[in-house]
Amino acid sequence: MTPSLTRRRLFLTGGALLGAGIAAPGLLTACSRTETGSGTPADDADLLAKLREQGHVRIGFAGEAPYGFQDGGELAGQAPTLHREIFTALGIAELQPTLTEFGALIPGLLAGRFDVVSAGMAITPERCAKVIFSEPEFVSPTALMVPKGNPKRLTDLRSCAAKGATVGVLTAAVETSYAKAAGVPASSVKALAKQQDGLDALLAGRIDTFALTGISLRWLARTNEGAAVEVLEPFVPVIDGVEQHSPGGAVFRPGATGLRDAFNQELRKITADPARYVRLIGKYGFTEREVPPRTLRTADLCTA
Structure with missing residues (x-):
């Protein structure tokens, strides 16, 4: 059943940590609602090396089509598809997803429940004050x-x-x-x-x-x-x-700059190749018009 669309671009605040782990065949071997892992800020300096060693990355998503959702038990959507491609290139083969209320994504990330938010989240100065974003993955004309x-x-x-x-x-x-x-x-x-x-x-x-x-x-x-x-x-x-481009991106804890920077390197390879970009996420409604301009930078969006 296709999930309904939600008003993702509104400023959502608050929300308890109401997320629940889901099992997605071929994507998830074990994921628990109470799992916190060791994703504390102290570990973030070596997070990329840790993820490569363990072979998986924990992602939070909000169950919102077409950005990140379940489709027939499989994790689907713009963000998970791009992130699967990027993390595979970084030597991390598996995504372990946790379904969470949209308003609880950033609190859950900061609490170490997952390593990355994979939800097409809009890049805003208010959010930049709490977390760090990748470069834009898309714009929303x-x-x-x-x-x-x-x-x-x-x-x-x-x-x-x-x-x-x-x-x-x-x-x-x-x-x-x-x-x-x-x-x-x-x-x-x-x-x-x-x-x-x-x-x-x-x-x-x-x-x-x-x-x-x-x-x-x-x-x-x-x-x-x-x-x-x-x-x-x-x-x-x-x-x-x-x-008003309304760009969105992946979200990381403030200390995870090494992982964010490596992610950005692979992301640029995709956004620099519109044909590859559309091939990956065109089925979710993304076209060359959604490819972010090279001049659109997260650093500028965070201070706008």
């Missing part, structure tokens, strides 16, 4: 979902403003501010609770378009195969002259 045939001939949020289109957005999500910056009147922006509500409202004619990341909209269309909708070409919104 915004897109519009429209009725089949695109009757209003929309292209981006500015065209929505020009043509008086009613725009659906997720409650409290960043697309609300993107629409405002593009000139869409507040009265033409309709808040929706979840992604499926956006598609349903579009089909019912209550909105003219649904704005979200292209990644999420393509996945939504895929999980509603046959629905009379289409996803338009993504675009990068601009607020006060700043492009």
Whole structure:
């Protein structure tokens, strides 16, 4: 059963450590909810060598498609697929996954429950104050979902403003501010609770378009195969002259710089080869448009 999409780009806080270990055939030999391992900050300087010696890396994920989820008992999604490729190149053959609430991923990482967060987590200054991120694994250009045939001939949020289109957005999500910056009147922006509500409202004619990341909209269309909708070409919104790329990456404990740096070296090989990038994670809705620009650096995102 395909997991439902969640509002991953909102700022989620709090949350107890409610995660539970899962068994994924071919990926997991042993994983316990109470396992803490020896992933303390004191060990992080030699973490890469330790992981190579033991032959596995413990990852935390949040069960959110298409970023990291279970599919028929197997660990799937953008982040685990990229990370499997990278850790294999680093001499670490096995991923041992722990399913955790999204808000508990960083606390679980810092507590040593796993070594890496594999969840397509957005890189923000608030999170950078607690953990360290890889370089961006993807960017999340915004897109519009429209009725089949695109009757209003929309292209981006500015065209929505020009043509008086009613725009659906997720409650409290960043697309609300993107629409405002593009000139869409507040009265033409309709808040929706979840992604499926956006598609349903579009089909019912209550909105003219649904704005979200292209990644999420393509996945939504895929999980509603046959629905009379289409996803338009993504675009990068601009607020006060700043492009809004919404990048995400892998997450490490602050002391694990050696592991993070080695990870980045292998990640660059993938992002420098768009064909390989799409070959690896294209089935999850990622295209060449999601390949992060070489000029987009985590150090800059952490201080933005």
